[in-house]
Amino acid sequence: MGDTFLGYRRENGAAGVRNLIAIIPSVFCSSKVAQRIAQNVPGTVHFSHPVGCSQVGEDLEVTAKTLIGIGRNPNFAGVVVVGLGCERFTPTELAQGIAPTGKMLEMVVIHDEGDSIKAIEVGTRHALKMRRAASLEQRQKIDVSELMIGLNCGGSDTTSGLIANPALGIASDKLVAQGGSSILTELTELLGAEHILARRAVNEKVANDILTVIHNMEERLKRQTQNSSNEKRKHLISTGNYDGGLSSVVEKSLGGMKKSGNARFVEVFKYGDVPTKKGLLLLDGPGHDGEVTTGQAAAGAQIVCFPTGRGTPSGFPGVPVIKITGNPRTFERMKENIDINAGAVLTGEKSLQQVGEEIYQEIITVASGKLSKAEVLGHDEQFCITRMP
């Protein structure tokens, strides 16, 4: 047995690092009811969102699969599904998608209960019952090979590509070497570096998959900016990125991909799907922080590691987000938001290897119950399902 963490063994054998109850609306119309239920019962988190109806085809399918994936995430001991009653993605379908995990599951439908106040009451009683049952669960020793981490960086500056991402890459490589999984996403921010990523594929099929998904993403972006009125909206690099010293998307991409270390990519998988292999994975999704971590959590990631040069406080409901900065000034200013000061490399206090090891240990400690700073402060902004054009 390699390194271990203390986690929760779920009914279907999956390993969770938190023991929370998820309150998930099947449609935006029931988001406030879900939020109110969560407010009534500590130890629950809600997943308010703006979708679930007036969608068709792949767009609706991705919403459906992502909501089901969130419900299946092993960090949740139980799920209360909250529906309205007339939505396209029905609460029954959401519940049926989660049911095979064997976890506690209840459904509340506003139209069935009468009104939102009654639905809040019924949902609150379900959540309370689940919370008490979940409180009996004990953490147990689990091999790190059962950990899946999501990688995402936001609010980047030059220290992200220079320090924090390479340090996270060292931690990711260490987890992958022990049989664990690590997910890179942010395809919009890998443009120009795809030839380097493809070199790291485990075989020709995966190399082709990498090139294909990045090419498709670039084509999608081109379509979206074809109209000349969108001329000013075509850049994939933000004002903050420029201010930090990044001059092109390629430069940004080269720095961005460093957080995936040097391991070989074993699989490319679609947004809303769950990977079939373990190891370093590429999730086909755009670069918005929330869309990335939502896709990763829906794929089963129990923890997210998030380098941020300029400093972002955001977090994810029920999935710990570990913030890492390579900028010592940012750490000083935002030390209540940032978990790891990789800026210690820049100031000469630590080596990249040391910080990489520190991040790896933090992953195990957080997996075993230590709260990340975003969790303590209640940051949950990142839940955001991607849309299909």
Place this chain on the structure above:
Amino acid sequence: MYVSNVNQMSAMDLGRLAGGKTALVLDQKDNVAVALTDLAAGDSCLVAEDGGRKYPVTVLEKIPFGHKFALVDLGKDEAVYKYGEEIGKMKAAINKGGWIHSHNMYCDRGMK
């Protein structure tokens, strides 16, 4: 790969670097350095390559922390290398020690 090149830099190296007016070269193929401190025009900056070679370069203009400057004279349309890979080309010629950023470097990828 540039990743391992960065990894080979020791903490002490980077630490000494960050103490004074310093800059980092990420790969031997690179023709730019990244400023690890704010630099003013005329500053002599200690540039360190990943192999440990260090040499002074006088910067010609203000280079903010994290920004890049040229290590050699670069001609118009000449490629700019960082991480050992091309990150763009020069819109105009620039002298060694000049600031390289979006005002004088172009790269079409992701921009149109």
